[in-house]
Amino acid sequence: DLVSESQAGKIVVEDLNIKGMVQNHRLARHIHMQSWRRFLEFLEYKAKRCGIEVIKANRYYPSSQMCSECGYINKEVKDLSVREWTCPVCGAHHDRDVNAAKNLARYGLMLSVGREPSEFMPVDRALAAEPERGLRATTG
Incomplete structure (x- = not known):
């Protein structure tokens, strides 16, 4: 498990504008947004269990x-x-x-x-x- 093996006290991720990045079909945009959102939720859940802070950098x-x-x-x-x-x-x-x-x-x-x-x-x-x-x- 990457989060538990990490010796970092913080994890920094970008608050990406997935909707703006995926310029094709609506369904693909929805799938991409859901995947990123699920990844962030899982990352935050695992990090919290390990006492690691997740920081979201401003999308700009x-x-x-x-x-x-x-x-x-x-x-x-x-x-x-x-x-x-x-x-x-x-x-x-x-x-x-x-x-x-x-x-x-x-x-x-x-x-x-x-x-x-x-x-x-x-x-x-x-x-x-x-x-x-x-x-x-x-x-x-």
């Missing part, structure tokens, strides 16, 4: 779009067909799912220390990424 948290290395949010990878991408700021190469898992782990850690998970790139990284925005001397 950009877990797969945010670079887990520098925090840059890449809106161009919103399409689910994009499975891998390279951060234009720091150059880190990401697998969509692995990157999302890292960001969700950070989300849980931030909540556990009483901080709200940030969805934005730190200011120092944003300024380093766009030097043209800084002040510069002009001649003439």
Whole structure:
């Protein structure tokens, strides 16, 4: 049993918008929604028995779009067909799912220390990424 063997004190999952993700026939959408809902109910049940907290990340948290290395949010990878991408700021190469898992782990850690998970790139990284925005001397 994965939950009971886990040594984690928390499990972080996304509050996915399954209805919006499944764009085909109504029946398929219903089946997908039921499967995800049942999985979450079972996960929460098992976690509670083992004393593990389940945290649901806000469905708008950009877990797969945010670079887990520098925090840059890449809106161009919103399409689910994009499975891998390279951060234009720091150059880190990401697998969509692995990157999302890292960001969700950070989300849980931030909540556990009483901080709200940030969805934005730190200011120092944003300024380093766009030097043209800084002040510069002009001649003439």
